[in-house]
Amino acid sequence: MKDWVRTPKFIIRLLLSLLLIIVFLAPFYWMFLSAFKTLDEVIAVPPKFWVDKLQWVNFQQAFTRINFMHYTKNSIIITAGTIIGQILVVVPAAYAFARYQFRGKGVLFGLVLFTMMIPGQLIFLPIFVMFAKTGLLNTYISLIVPFIASGMAIFMLRQTFMQIPDSILEAARLDNAGEFKIIRTIMLPMAIPTLSTLALLTFIGTWNSYFFPLAWTTTDAVRTLPLGVKKLQDAEGLNPHIVMAGNMMLILPVLIIFSFARKHIIKAFTYSGVK
Amino acid sequence: MSGSGTLRRFLPYLMVAPAVLILVTFYVYPIGYNVYLSFFSWNMRGPMKFIGLKNYTELFTSHDFTQTLMNTIWYTVMEVTLVIVLALLLALFLQKNTLVNRFIQTISFTPNIISLVSVSLIWMWLMNTDKGLFNYILSLFGGDAVGWLTDKRIALFSIVLVSVWKSVGFNVLIILSALGSIPPYLYEAAALDRASKRSVFFQITLKMISPTLFFLTLMNIISSFQAFETISVMTNGGPSNATNTLIFSIYKQSSEYYRVGYASAIAVVLMAIVGLITLVYFRVLNKRVHYR
Numbered sequence: 001m002k003d004w005v006r007t008p009k010f011i012i013r014l015l016l017s018l019l020l021i022i023v024f025l026a027p028f029y030w031m032f033l034s035a036f037k038t039l040d041e042v043i044a045v046p047p048k049f050w051v052d053k054l055q056w057v058n059f060q061q062a063f064t065r066i067n068f069m070h071y072t073k074n075s076i077i078i079t080a081g082t083i084i085g086q087i088l089v090v091v092p093a094a095y096a097f098a099r100y101q102f103r104g105k106g107v108l109f110g111l112v113l114f115t116m117m118i119p120g121q122l123i124f125l126p127i128f129v130m131f132a133k134t135g136l137l138n139t140y141i142s143l144i145v146p147f148i149a150s151g152m153a154i155f156m157l158r159q160t161f162m163q164i165p166d167s168i169l170e171a172a173r174l175d176n177a178g179e180f181k182i183i184r185t186i187m188l189p190m191a192i193p194t195l196s197t198l199a200l201l202t203f204i205g206t207w208n209s210y211f212f213p214l215a216w217t218t219t220d221a222v223r224t225l226p227l228g229v230k231k232l233q234d235a236e237g238l239n240p241h242i243v244m245a246g247n248m249m250l251i252l253p254v255l256i257i258f259s260f261a262r263k264h265i266i267k268a269f270t271y272s273g274v275k
Numbered sequence: 276m277s278g279s280g281t282l283r284r285f286l287p288y289l290m291v292a293p294a295v296l297i298l299v300t301f302y303v304y305p306i307g308y309n310v311y312l313s314f315f316s317w318n319m320r321g322p323m324k325f326i327g328l329k330n331y332t333e334l335f336t337s338h339d340f341t342q343t344l345m346n347t348i349w350y351t352v353m354e355v356t357l358v359i360v361l362a363l364l365l366a367l368f369l370q371k372n373t374l375v376n377r378f379i380q381t382i383s384f385t386p387n388i389i390s391l392v393s394v395s396l397i398w399m400w401l402m403n404t405d406k407g408l409f410n411y412i413l414s415l416f417g418g419d420a421v422g423w424l425t426d427k428r429i430a431l432f433s434i435v436l437v438s439v440w441k442s443v444g445f446n447v448l449i450i451l452s453a454l455g456s457i458p459p460y461l462y463e464a465a466a467l468d469r470a471s472k473r474s475v476f477f478q479i480t481l482k483m484i485s486p487t488l489f490f491l492t493l494m495n496i497i498s499s500f501q502a503f504e505t506i507s508v509m510t511n512g513g514p515s516n517a518t519n520t521l522i523f524s525i526y527k528q529s530s531e532y533y534r535v536g537y538a539s540a541i542a543v544v545l546m547a548i549v550g551l552i553t554l555v556y557f558r559v560l561n562k563r564v565h566y567r
Contacts, residue, residue: 020365020379021378021379021382023440024382024385024440024444025382027386027397027401027440028385028397030401030408031397034400043406045406045411046411047408047411089293089294089297092289092290092293092294093290093291093295095290096286096290096291100290102287105287108291111295111298111303112298115302115303118302118306118546118549119497119498119500119501119549121501122500122546122549123305124525124526125309125525125529125535125538125542126304126306126308126309126312126539127301127305128529129308129312130305130308132319145301146300146301149293149294149295149296149297204388208388208389208390208392210390210392210504210507211503211504215526215530226390226392226393229396230392230396230507230508233396233399233508240400240403240406243396244397244400247393247397250390250393251389251390254389258388266381269384269387269448270448270449273445273449273491273494
């Protein structure tokens, strides 16, 4: 009796699960497949759902058709710069907000929370004008500095610093340890999990960023890989296999990191969403 | 001794100074500057000309702006409704912690960490009218080719679909974590009361996760207002303005037509809408907290 009741339900569940797997994986499979096809195969009707011979040459073509190294270099510089800059700016600020009492603290922290609520994209234009007037257009600085004082990063790190028990600090103070020594030897090591979470989120966000590198530049000088791959689409729209090959090279670094730090990244996103 | 005392007093300010300086320079000041610019006619090269509220009067009498505003509203309504409903259904479906469910959860989240440019390029290829996979599958069932991105009646919906595919997994994640934090004794009590499945769902499950759903609704509304990559990559605002949204028209007006003042006025309107929605959100949130 029980099995009889369960079977249809089980089959529905199975079918739904299969459908979901197809919905989320098929687009990736199609990109992967297209990237390894020849032009004839990629535009063939009916399409082929596998390839006989992997066309690695597509990647080489994508690589040379746009100046791939140039965009990759810019992406690496801007991503690394943002992560490093963020640590340098956010750590002291979060520490002061968590551990010191000072006049105006409430107002200043209110400012941090306020900026978390403004979507930065809405004010790209006045900032563009500011960059244009100060000669900062098409510089790495313009694509790094605005993002290193992230409100969310300050908020998350402040929580971490606040959770460190006072007793540990008191003990260190009794030992006559200076303030900077306390930060360096006690606070920072305890904040490393949060810092690595932030670094992961910043890496993903900056590597994928398209809007600001587009809106705040007028030449290719500091443009990043997503813009390069978009340019590939503009130039090679009739060659989907080459566009998909370029696209795969854009996705690959993020996917590699995701496969290594899957749990960590998912936890980081959950935290950033729940707060 | 007094030297180190002074240092101690100023140390906190020194530590927050870089962050505060950057936030003021790149958030607070630009908001004011944006409003200022919206009163001028300026093409970024010549002199700025003060024209008062002319940009705004032009805005509200322009047919293009009305269409752009309606597109933004439609886009937001479709995207938010689809994401929240689908994410809720998916989360309930995946609630049991099994291997298959964990796998589905992971793959549904994967699009979220990938560049929207990549996602757009993949879907653009899938939605290609002549050679795309979607129209091939449709043709197997005898359907006519659909102009997913070229038919002005459905292009906006196609863009919504891509965005939903990308962001549903993140919403599932947050809803699952809310479902997991419902105290089990509530369900045990309901079981003792022999409550029906339906009432358990509405009275306990939905009620307990409603603050999360409410929060996600706000998040999705605000991110819908910023949808840019999909439009820029897949349709460039077309066909005939059908996928042009407020944020995209700010970009277009400034970068292609060099109308800085006019674009700033659109930005002010968009900011006002976001501000209003955020305000309503916190109002409602406060009321509910008081009610309890």
